[in-house]
Amino acid sequence: MHTSPLITIQAITKSFKGVKAVDNLTLSVGYNEYVALLGPNGAGKTTLVEMIEGLQKPDSGSITIQGKTWQKDAAFLRTIMGISLQETKFTDKMTVSEVLDLFGSFYKLGKKVTRQILQTIRLEEKAKAYVVTLSGGQRQKLALGVAMLNNPQLLLLDEPTTGLDPNARREIWDILMQLKKERGTSMILTTHYMEEAAYLCDRIVIIDKGKILADDTLATLLTSYDPGEVIAFQVSSPLATNSLYEIRGVKDVHWIEEGVKGMLTVESITHTLPVLLNLVESSGNTITSFESRKKTLDDLFRTMTGRSLHE
Numbered sequence: 001m002h003t004s005p006l007i008t009i010q011a012i013t014k015s016f017k018g019v020k021a022v023d024n025l026t027l028s029v030g031y032n033e034y035v036a037l038l039g040p041n042g043a044g045k046t047t048l049v050e051m052i053e054g055l056q057k058p059d060s061g062s063i064t065i066q067g068k069t070w071q072k073d074a075a076f077l078r079t080i081m082g083i084s085l086q087e088t089k090f091t092d093k094m095t096v097s098e099v100l101d102l103f104g105s106f107y108k109l110g111k112k113v114t115r116q117i118l119q120t121i122r123l124e125e126k127a128k129a130y131v132v133t134l135s136g137g138q139r140q141k142l143a144l145g146v147a148m149l150n151n152p153q154l155l156l157l158d159e160p161t162t163g164l165d166p167n168a169r170r171e172i173w174d175i176l177m178q179l180k181k182e183r184g185t186s187m188i189l190t191t192h193y194m195e196e197a198a199y200l201c202d203r204i205v206i207i208d209k210g211k212i213l214a215d216d217t218l219a220t221l222l223t224s225y226d227p228g229e230v231i232a233f234q235v236s237s238p239l240a241t242n243s244l245y246e247i248r249g250v251k252d253v254h255w256i257e258e259g260v261k262g263m264l265t266v267e268s269i270t271h272t273l274p275v276l277l278n279l280v281e282s283s284g285n286t287i288t289s290f291e292s293r294k295k296t297l298d299d300l301f302r303t304m305t306g307r308s309l310h311e
């Protein structure tokens with residue numbers, strides 16, 4: 001049993017030309033814990049991850065990993081980390097197994113280990129294929145294979161499935177879940193995909209402007225921070241915002257197109273819906289599209305910041 005977390009980050013700040021990319025941020029990550037960093041472009045995710053990786057130095061604050069710091073124990077920290085950067089580039093002139101053997105040789109690993117990794121990342125049938133011939137998903141799997149060669153305690157993955165199709169994404173998710181179960185790995189993952197954070201991670205940390213807005217399990221984030229349900233709708237002619245706020249149980253009105261296409265956050269769909277339909281019909285208006293659903297992390301983020309995660 002570990003008594004202290006794997007990573008302890010205390011009040012770190014990093015500025016670029018007066019802009020605080022990471023702003024007095026405190027966070028810890030436990031052993032065998034998977035944590036997702038979720039936030040819009042420019043939120044500070046990459047800067048935070050690069051400081052944990054030792055690629056950037058905080059202006060102030062401290063980072064300890066397994067009780068060690070980059071200032072004193074860089075060589076040790078390198079041995080416990082597996083890193084995959086956004087869009088890893090490998091030379092096209094090598095085959096898949098040559099890439100794994102080359103990186104494996106840095107850790108003095110024999111071919112037996114690299115064959116095992118090839119199996120884990122499910123690229124055996126591509127062992128002799130040149131990197132240039134691989135699909136996007138296969139390249140990402142290879143990058144993951146390289147990141148896991150040294151059997152790392154901590155995996156740091158920057159958008160590992162961006163741009164991949166759902167099947168390739170799912171395969172990478174399976175590999176990561178297998179690692180968690182079989183090797184007790186911890187992971188910090190940055191992503192723009194809520195489903196990815198939800199599927200893989202024990203905790204979700206929402207970041208904006210270098211600060212943590214929320215840090216919790218998905219279930220807690222969705223229930224206790226901002227409970228409610230969502231009605232997304234479109235009408236044929238404009239509705240007044242006031243008239244919507246007058247409906248009992250409506251907590252928020254967000255227009256995608258002012259007056260005609262919007263989303264209501266409501267306490268209960270079953271209570272609000274009949275009143276909404278009545279309001280629309282009694283004014284001779286028509287609903288042209290309609291969808292009701294539970295809240296998502298994107299809704300939560302919009303409530304917190306007024307913006308979407310995907311802007």
Ligand SMILES: Nc1ncnc2c1ncn2[C@@H]1O[C@H](COP(=O)(O)OP(=O)(O)OP(=O)(O)O)[C@@H](O)[C@H]1O
Pocket residue numbers: 016017019020021039040041042043044045046047048
């Ligand atoms: N080397 C740098 N020089 C100047 N500004 C930087 C540098 N690196 C990051 N920034 C700025 O710091 C802020 C945070 O950037 P960062 O790349 O960490 O965000 P991010 O959340 O990873 O975004 P994305 O999802 O787009 O990768 C941004 O305003 C960015 O422009």
